[in-house]
Amino acid sequence: MLTNVTLGQYFPGASVAHRLDPRTKLGMSFAYIMVLFIATSWLSYSVLGLASLLVVWLSQVPVKMVLRGLRPILMILSLTVVLHVFTSREGVELVSLWFVRIYSGGVRQGFLLAFRLVLLVLSTSVLTLTTSPIALTDALEVALRPLRRFGVPAHELAMMMTIALRFIPTLLEEAEKIMKAQLARGADFESGGLLKRAKSLLPLLIPLFISAFRRADELAMAMEARCYRGGEGRTKYKILKYSSLDAYAVASFVVISAVALAL
């Protein structure tokens, strides 16, 4: 049931994409998204799209898994296209039927935006598919570090993410256990109206929250007992290291982006 939910959808492997430093991947994904927003021509998008497909191929992640990431945004995609097609008044009038008027500009705009969204989601799913959650957390901590002077607690945020990732499976397992226990007491989580259903979830949610707080309390004590006192003076077990691979990747990325934007 609940424990079957896959989280962080990391696809372990040893491909070129997996071996890149997480900071490089995070940085490139970010830059790629910016390039996506700057680019306007179909030609640019074709280059960027081809580059994306190349990365997917290099990552050796089954295409099916990558496409699965697109499923949740199908609604948004169709909505984007429909809205633009029917509301835009730019370009040449293509169809004029009763009150429906479709202009070429709308069609163009709609599909470009949808394509941009697809590429955006594609790049982020390749990032999470090829980077373990913990590596991603480390990279995020590095990325946020410059913001510390503005009061952003980079280390604490990263630690929170790690702990959340660590405890999600534990809490899911617990939720399933409590659910079964309440079902055995004749609870009904499925029938009735919205209000009744929400109320019927209380016997599941309350014990789950209590357990989460108890766990948080005990974990905090265990962390203090192991001398945890925040990020100050902490060393790292696994230090992120750039390799020549990262240099090649960044170089290729810069070239492709330049070409894409120039077209």
Place this chain on the structure above:
Amino acid sequence: MGVPSIIEIKGLHHVYRGHDGDTYALGGVDIHIDEGEFVAIIGRNGSGKSTLAKHLNAILLPTEGRVLVMGMDTQDARLLWSIRQTVGMVFQNPDNQIVATVIDEDVAFGPENLGVPTPEIAERVDAALKQVNMMPYRNHAPHLLSGGQKQRVAIAGVLAMHPKLLVLDEATAMLDPVGRAEVIDTILALRSAAKMTTVLITHHMDEAVLAHRVIAMDEGRVVTTGTPAEVFSQPELLESLGLDVPLAAKLAKELQRSGLPLPDGILTAAQLVNALCQSS
């Protein structure tokens, strides 16, 4: 001075201050633990044994009295981190003390906090995982391990901090018999390989008999202390405290009463059978 004391507790009182009144958890405890000792603390739930454990590494501070860890007073805030590095604690719930999403990262957590240089952390992680026999699981996710394996990881996480004293606060209470055996075997291996000073807090008497010294607690006080043979030869006292007596010890007592000439201090089935064979 002979063997140095690792723990020196003098007149320790502890009061939990709650909004509906105070709870007296410890009422005058004096204990010392020497280097290399293996001490079991037994007592029923609410006897104060876990409160006592939390004084050993300054998670709790005395309401009255003093706790010295290798001469360091737990009330001295400047010594807090040295005390916690000296006393490693393993807690009851195996799920709630593993921080990281990968085993070796979790073992590294303590040394990272201590600011140990990176190459040395790697050495310490490897050594600790080997000591608890969890090397093959170093890249596993914690939620896929059994309870006994998780507790062994927790022990490794403490060992990587190079403590002088290992405290197990009911670390076997939530485990099945296999998990309990794994943890106890790990402790015994650490004792024979590294003479690790150990405090085992438990309500499983078959674990307590393995110690050098047993301290029985009730209502926040030490009721009796001595070798396992001395403590478990008082079945009436232990039962009045709500504790078990190992069946072999109880059976030996009963057989003595039935007129069999058995020596005192029998704790295990093997000892009882040996004594019986010699007596006839």
Place this chain on the structure above:
Amino acid sequence: MTIADGEFVGIIGQTGSGKSTLVQLLNGLLKPTQGTVTVGDVTTTDKGVRLRPLRQSVGLVFQFAEHQLFAETVAADIAFGPLNLGVTPDEAAARVDEALLTVGLPLEMKERSPFELSGGQMRRVAIAGVLAMRPQVLILDEPTAGLDPRGRDDVLARISALHRERGITVILVSHSMEDVARLVNRLVVMHEGGILHDGSPREVFRHAESLATIGLGVPQATEVLRRLRLAGWSVPAVALTLAEARQFIVEAWRERGGGA
């Protein structure tokens, strides 16, 4: 496998031997992939089977059952099961009192929050919550896990009394050979999803070697006798209690000429 009305069955086996799956099959929380489970005249895989009456008649107390407590008061939590079954509030209140007394908790506890209680008391409230549904079959998955010796003995004595005085069928999943030896009249040993032994505790504990190969022990009293037999004494193979072991040993000792 068949369990008759009024039996007190113990189920032992390693973690992962299939015990938990088995008990969840019994009240329809899990459905068999193959084969059938019939409780009374209800078969869980039948089309249109109504699971609520089944869950009423088969009460299941999970391991660390106190984790399922949720209500503001002890009384409300215990009444949750009966109210789900559609009994009247008055009837539910009567059942709360009855269940509290059965698990040995004072009625004054009713208005307290379950989360202020000690671990042992919370465990009992959770058990009372299942008892208030008046099940004909009570299944307990390690009801004493994590309790101290006194708490363990209390809970087991209450369960035993329920079986003795009200004739409720009890299925006790346990890791403790001592407890099952003392309590149950039938013992089922599970291993890798199958049944390895099934018989009275006295019969099952005869198989000390076979139990040892799957990582299970025998009661301490039996263990002493087993070692004596290995040393050449003629004592029975199995003793379930300390008193029994004492009697066997004294007899054998006299036979060997001890005390003469």
